[in-house]
Amino acid sequence: MPRAPTADWLCSRETRGRAARCARAHGDGRMAAWGCVAALGAARGLCWRAARAAAGLPGRPSRRCYAVGPAQSPPTFGFLLDIDGVLVRGHRVIPAALEAFRRLVNSQGQLRVPVVFVTNAGNILQHSKAQELSALLGCEPLLRNDFPRIEGVLLLGEPVRWETSLQLIMDVLLSNGSPGAGLATPPYPHLPVLASNMDLLWMAEAKMPRFGHGTFLLCLEAIYQKVTGKELRYEGLMGKPSILTYQYAEDLIRRQAERRGWAAPIRKLYAVGDNPMSDVYGANLFHQYLQKATHDGAPELGAGGPRQQQPSASQSCISILVCTGVYNPRNPQSTEPVLGGGEPPFHGHRDLCFSPGLMEASHVVNDVNEAVQLVFRKEGWALE
Numbered sequence: 001m002p003r004a005p006t007a008d009w010l011c012s013r014e015t016r017g018r019a020a021r022c023a024r025a026h027g028d029g030r031m032a033a034w035g036c037v038a039a040l041g042a043a044r045g046l047c048w049r050a051a052r053a054a055a056g057l058p059g060r061p062s063r064r065c066y067a068v069g070p071a072q073s074p075p076t077f078g079f080l081l082d083i084d085g086v087l088v089r090g091h092r093v094i095p096a097a098l099e100a101f102r103r104l105v106n107s108q109g110q111l112r113v114p115v116v117f118v119t120n121a122g123n124i125l126q127h128s129k130a131q132e133l134s135a136l137l138g139c140e141p142l143l144r145n146d147f148p149r150i151e152g153v154l155l156l157g158e159p160v161r162w163e164t165s166l167q168l169i170m171d172v173l174l175s176n177g178s179p180g181a182g183l184a185t186p187p188y189p190h191l192p193v194l195a196s197n198m199d200l201l202w203m204a205e206a207k208m209p210r211f212g213h214g215t216f217l218l219c220l221e222a223i224y225q226k227v228t229g230k231e232l233r234y235e236g237l238m239g240k241p242s243i244l245t246y247q248y249a250e251d252l253i254r255r256q257a258e259r260r261g262w263a264a265p266i267r268k269l270y271a272v273g274d275n276p277m278s279d280v281y282g283a284n285l286f287h288q289y290l291q292k293a294t295h296d297g298a299p300e301l302g303a304g305g306p307r308q309q310q311p312s313a314s315q316s317c318i319s320i321l322v323c324t325g326v327y328n329p330r331n332p333q334s335t336e337p338v339l340g341g342g343e344p345p346f347h348g349h350r351d352l353c354f355s356p357g358l359m360e361a362s363h364v365v366n367d368v369n370e371a372v373q374l375v376f377r378k379e380g381w382a383l384e
Contacts, residue, residue, distance in 0.1 A: 078114030079104070083133070087117075093136040101137055150177035152192040152235070158216040166220060173224065173232075186228055192235040199240070199278050200347040203325035214349060221350070237351060241282025243289050246271075250314055265313035268379075272371045274325025276359045277347040283319035284358040290314055320371045321361035
């Protein structure tokens with residue numbers, strides 16, 4: 001007596017014959033091999049007519065296919081499916097892949113077992129590959145619209161398209177981390193915002209300084225103020241001229257010396273830079289910190305609040321300004337000299353307390369080579 005069908009898919013002989021004929025008619029085109037492993041989330045929500053058309057099959061089979069059988073227990077296995085030669089050949093789907101996905105997906109469009117695509121191909125973005133497979137197999141990415149709430153904003157450097165990034169950041173802040181949902185009233189205080197790199201200007205190949213991340217922060221602050229009537233708040237500001245950055249740099253200096261087996265502690269730090277506001281100001285600010293730490297044991301300054309750190313071996317941080325970047329004494333548009341001149345404009349971030357004296361460099365030299373020679377002479381080292 002034949003067994004009753006369980007959860008197998010039943011298809012007509014005509015449908016299987018068409019699939020076989022289509023497979024024989026396929027070419028041998030194949031996409032170029034990719035150089036990395038991409039794991040693509042599998043799919044659901046099948047649209048069989050479009051997928052069959054992409055495979056060269058008729059839009060509607062002659063007999064309806066369906067699943068029968070009792071409910072099954074949760075699966076204890078899953079599939080890792082290659083793509084080229086298994087699901088597609090070139091840009092055409094293999095007919096058997098359509099039939100396979102009819103078995104893998106239930107009548108509600110949900111995967112019956114876990115499925116992941118694994119390929120060594122890497123000449124296409126993961127998202128683009130998922131879209132391509134979705135079109136060929138007639139399915140939707142499983143997690144396409146599953147976006148967890150954003151918990152904070154970390155700003156590391158100026159983007160290429162400022163207007164797009166400013167819009168997206170504002171969307172996140174005004175929606176409390178759920179830009180797809182939106183809120184009638186923007187929350188305040190808003191989500192935590194951490195920013196690194198407060199440089200207003202920096203120097204590239206152009207003759208004039210370029211806008212830095214500090215300028216981008218100015219734009220964000222102005223837009224947020226204009227839209228909400230409130231001030232944008234920062235959970236923390238990192239990068240030069242913050243003390244935290246120099247503390248970390250000093251720690252790396254100490255570790256480097258330990259790895260080289262240099263037992264003598266590093267007592268002096270020479271900070272060489274081209275930007276009076278970030279490089280000179282930061283070095284002098286850290287020098288003040290070291291002087292205070294020598295007497296008071298100053299706590300570490302970090303986003304998590306003060307905590308006691310290993311005592312610093314360094315006793316001073318000496319600032320050296322070079323003339324090959326933002327500061328150029330031959331350029332009237334350059335930042336004002338820092339030795340004995342009038343009070344320069346403040347290019348620092350609004351949350352930094354401005355002390356004009358901290359922009360006065362200990363030394364001004366033409367370039368970094370002169371800076372190294374200066375330090376070697378001061379320390380009694382041979383120049384060669």
